[in-house]
Amino acid sequence: MERRKVDILCVQETRWKGSKARSIGAGFKLFYYGVDSKRNGVGVVLKEEFVRNVLEVKRVSDRVMSLKLEIEGVMLNVVSGYAPQVGCELEEKERFWSELDEVMESIPTGERVVIGADFNGHVGEGNRGDEEVMGKFGVKERNLEGQMVVDFAKRMYMGVVDTYFQKREEHRVTYKSGGRRTQVDYILCRRGNLKEITVE
Template identity: 30%
Template sequence: MRTESDLLVLLEELSSIKWYVIGVCEVKKKLSEEQKILNDGHLLYWRGKPQGSKQELGIGFFIHKRLEKNIVEFYSVSEGVASVTMKPNNRYNLKIIQVNAQTCSYNDEEIGRFYEDVHLASERVKTHFTITIGNFNAKIGKNTEETVIGNHGIGTRNERGQMLVDFAEARSLNIMNTFFEKRHRMPNVATLKIRATEFSLNIQNRYSLLDDEDLNNDKINKQFNDIIKEAALKVGGKNDKQSSSKLSI
């Protein structure tokens, strides 16, 4: 979102969905902190690096114009941590913290400072509700009996993932995206082409091993089914839970 054209593309996409507050990462704006009222009346708050610095990281919020009068404060700790405090009604107030953690190319000391910034943002103003969103650049993995993690983690935990879990446990936070089952993501075109080629080669390799003696139609069908199933599993397919004869890729 470095240029105005990038901003226009994003606003065009937002016009097709219902939204009120959206946190964004990798803003890469040249000003260290700014507020802008967009042409359609919505607000953009962001924090980037000062002029002359390498333009990386950067965070911000798009806030719907209907909520303009509900905004209490926008506060940024760094180009990786910022918050917006709102008062939805007379009774409650809400704080949303947007984060964008450094990648694994940064050392643990810098990541430690990032988590200190997150803690500072969370403690700055006490609110009834606090939500932290964004990119922690961490792999949580599957649940290993920690109460802060749900049953829908993915993959294997890395060192940064353990830092995030420790941070959440120390502050009684829940890592909420692990509590909800994710939709299956369709692979991109390049990945599909690679899988199709691998699938074809696996079929050819297994086809050459077919027995050609004393086979009736049922045995032939079974062997073909086994060949296709094994080839599909090798390129990322999985058995359908409801029927062992079905595959999904």
């Protein structure tokens, strides 16, 4: 975060049990929620100077949480999400999307929203038919979980920010192993705010 000059960062799979906020050094504070020290857990890391701007913290589950901040008179909602992996039961996946829908529906329309999440899916390269919610610079082919991301973006009038920017592969790929490469972490933003979001 220091090297890339990031002020707010969503983190997933923290595996920390509890519902707390704690300083993690170097001028950053972590707000997190988890129910099991072996799986899941979500959090949002803030630069210390923004901690006093936090108005509300909603810890919905060990897969969804949000922070509301007021920065220079602007209400900003930061949502951290961690979708179930490909092999998980459909019921667990539906519960995650239902929780995320509820969080989004509780945020007034005039407020800004950014979701930083590990959606465990691929929205894929290209955007034919989905130009209103994504760019064409995704990775791999779309899978079922990626389609759920696109459907959510359409429902919530959001854009999959990462796909609008042509970046070097090492900046697009979020996981590499055994010659495989994937992009499963995405940033979503209300489409009216897209021009105001900068993505490294």
